[in-house]
Amino acid sequence: MKIDPHSPADLSVQIASAIRDAIVAGDLIVDERLPSEAELCAQFNVGRTTVREALKRLAAQSLIRTQRGAAGGAFVNRLSFEEAQAQQITTSTLLLSMNAVSFDTACEARFALERACAPLSAQRRSADHLAAMRAEIHRQAQPGLTDESFCASDVAFHRALVDGAGNPVLSYQLAGAVEAMQPLMNMITFTARDRALIVEMHEEIADAMERHDSPAVEEGLTRLERETRALAMKALAERAARKQRAH
Amino acid sequence: MKIDPHSPADLSVQIASAIRDAIVAGDLIVDERLPSEAELCAQFNVGRTTVREALKRLAAQSLIRTQRGAAGGAFVNRLSFEEAQAQQITTSTLLLSMNAVSFDTACEARFALERACAPLSAQRRSADHLAAMRAEIHRQAQPGLTDESFCASDVAFHRALVDGAGNPVLSYQLAGAVEAMQPLMNMITFTARDRALIVEMHEEIADAMERHDSPAVEEGLTRLERETRALAMKALAERAARKQRAH
DNA sequence: AAACAATAAATGTCTGACATATGAAAATCG
DNA sequence: CGATTTTCATATGTCAGACATTTATTGTTT
Numbered sequence: 001m002k003i004d005p006h007s008p009a010d011l012s013v014q015i016a017s018a019i020r021d022a023i024v025a026g027d028l029i030v031d032e033r034l035p036s037e038a039e040l041c042a043q044f045n046v047g048r049t050t051v052r053e054a055l056k057r058l059a060a061q062s063l064i065r066t067q068r069g070a071a072g073g074a075f076v077n078r079l080s081f082e083e084a085q086a087q088q089i090t091t092s093t094l095l096l097s098m099n100a101v102s103f104d105t106a107c108e109a110r111f112a113l114e115r116a117c118a119p120l121s122a123q124r125r126s127a128d129h130l131a132a133m134r135a136e137i138h139r140q141a142q143p144g145l146t147d148e149s150f151c152a153s154d155v156a157f158h159r160a161l162v163d164g165a166g167n168p169v170l171s172y173q174l175a176g177a178v179e180a181m182q183p184l185m186n187m188i189t190f191t192a193r194d195r196a197l198i199v200e201m202h203e204e205i206a207d208a209m210e211r212h213d214s215p216a217v218e219e220g221l222t223r224l225e226r227e228t229r230a231l232a233m234k235a236l237a238e239r240a241a242r243k244q245r246a247h
Numbered sequence: 248m249k250i251d252p253h254s255p256a257d258l259s260v261q262i263a264s265a266i267r268d269a270i271v272a273g274d275l276i277v278d279e280r281l282p283s284e285a286e287l288c289a290q291f292n293v294g295r296t297t298v299r300e301a302l303k304r305l306a307a308q309s310l311i312r313t314q315r316g317a318a319g320g321a322f323v324n325r326l327s328f329e330e331a332q333a334q335q336i337t338t339s340t341l342l343l344s345m346n347a348v349s350f351d352t353a354c355e356a357r358f359a360l361e362r363a364c365a366p367l368s369a370q371r372r373s374a375d376h377l378a379a380m381r382a383e384i385h386r387q388a389q390p391g392l393t394d395e396s397f398c399a400s401d402v403a404f405h406r407a408l409v410d411g412a413g414n415p416v417l418s419y420q421l422a423g424a425v426e427a428m429q430p431l432m433n434m435i436t437f438t439a440r441d442r443a444l445i446v447e448m449h450e451e452i453a454d455a456m457e458r459h460d461s462p463a464v465e466e467g468l469t470r471l472e473r474e475t476r477a478l479a480m481k482a483l484a485e486r487a488a489r490k491q492r493a494h
Numbered sequence: 495a496a497a498c499a500a501t502a503a504a505t506g507t508c509t510g511a512c513a514t515a516t517g518a519a520a521a522t523c524g
Numbered sequence: 525c526g527a528t529t530t531t532c533a534t535a536t537g538t539c540a541g542a543c544a545t546t547t548a549t550t551g552t553t554t
Contacts, residue, residue: 257506257507258507259506293507293508295508295509296506296507296508297506297508300507314515314516315514316514316515316516316517317515317516317517317518318516318517318518319515319517
């Protein structure tokens with residue numbers, strides 16, 4: 001692990017890369033302790049500031065964790081599904097908002113991925129998953145619910161569906177897609193009628209899940225996608241019209 | 248944006264969180280310049296070291312970029328699909344390797360997601376995507392290919408399939424799933440017979456894509472999944488047997 | 495033996511200094 | 525006057541040294 005002091009890249013970036021590569025390559029295993037900051041200084045022949053900034057970079061990616069005190073130091077972190085998921089969600093959210101991804105594009109991707117889980121989830125879902133879906137439907141039908149809460153419940157419903165597949169890799173991959181949609185959905189105001197329609201389709205999907213009827217789940221998701229896109233289009237058109245009138 | 252100097256959390260973590268939240272909330276927009284390090288020191292009432300470590304954390308997540316010189320500073324970075332994808336791939340790869348995710352689980356997730364793209368890709372794929380797939384098939388059929396190159400070509404084939412859907416969100420989400428599988432696949436040594444079988448199924452899929460025949464693509468992917476899992480199981484069994492004999 | 499205190503080792507933070515890159519203004523030259 | 529070069533101001537990048545804080549270990553006392 002050597003670095004080039006004359007490279008145009010910052011030293012702390014180079015050091016972070018070197019350590020990251022060692023982790024990815026398996027040269028440093030989970031829970032293994034890295035050399036202390038002082039040792040790393042000597043090893044790379046740089047100041048402590050530089051080493052520390054490199055370590056902070058790695059910590060920001062959850063690749064290492066640090067502990068203070070006598071037996072402290074930097075340790076290779078076991079990347080958990082939860083951490084990875086949280087990171088993926090913020091990344092996906094920013095990606096959509098910063099690149100002006102259209103509602104249609106995001107919606108299409110989300111439902112395509114979700115349909116991919118349908119066969120597995122319909123087959124394997126536990127009673128808990130089904131109960132979670134029913135509970136969210138019940139929440140969604142309550143009259144006083146704010147738009148944000150309605151959308152949050154919608155997300156929870158779909159996550160229960162995805163988790164029903166019992167495949168953590170699938171759940172992880174989809175969390176980003178589903179959660180990242182929420183800010184886009186929040187821009188839409190659903191009328192009471194709209195909500196009723198969505199609740200109805202959720203019930204249809206839950207019923208199909210109860211019967212382990214995979215084709216019906218896929219069918220329900222496809223209908224839900226169609227309706228969601230139609231509602232979104234209507235909401236966006238109305239917003240545009242209001243803007244027009246304002247001028 | 249205030250921080251608590253008596254919190255158990257490190258100051259640099261708190262500052263990074265505060266700025267990150269401002270970016271996600273849209274208070275800081277793309278390409279906007281953050282206050283200089285000196286100004287941030289005054290604003291948060293901390294030393295420059297602390298501010299810099301916070302900025303490095305954000306830079307590690309591609310949320311900001313920094314520029315030296317007179318008009319330099321830290322700027323909110325537009326997260327590109329490429330950057331996000333690269334991050335997602337390393338995260339997914341580590342996630343699989345560190346959590347001892349079984350080949351079956353990863354394989355199931357990957358093919359489920361890929362089948363989700365099939366209808367869109369079969370319908371919309373351009374001539375370029377098809378040509379890319381054919382080119383990779385041709386590479387895979389060459390006799391002298393190393394195992395790594397064969398797997399790399401396999402990944403390229405599947406990425407072309409996914410990209411054919413013309414949905415950048417879908418491509419982004421799937422890149423992680425497909426690429427993260429590569430190290431697991433690399434652990435398997437395919438015999439010439441195995442390779443021929445895989446190439447044959449790739450051709451079947453490419454043919455279906457050419458005819459815009461979505462069900463046939465899905466069918467092909469399902470068969471490919473079945474064969475891949477069978478080959479992997481055989482390879483792992485042989486490896487175990489060799490180990491047994493060694494003792 | 496248990497409780498407490500001292501110690502040592504590590505990270506976290508602050509300060510001040512210098513190195514380096516870079517844009518803009520000022521000075522110089524044709 | 526216009527183009528080129530120099531200078532300068534302003535940032536970030538790096539270093540060194542100090543002190544604060546946390547924490548496991550070790551030693552001491554009761």
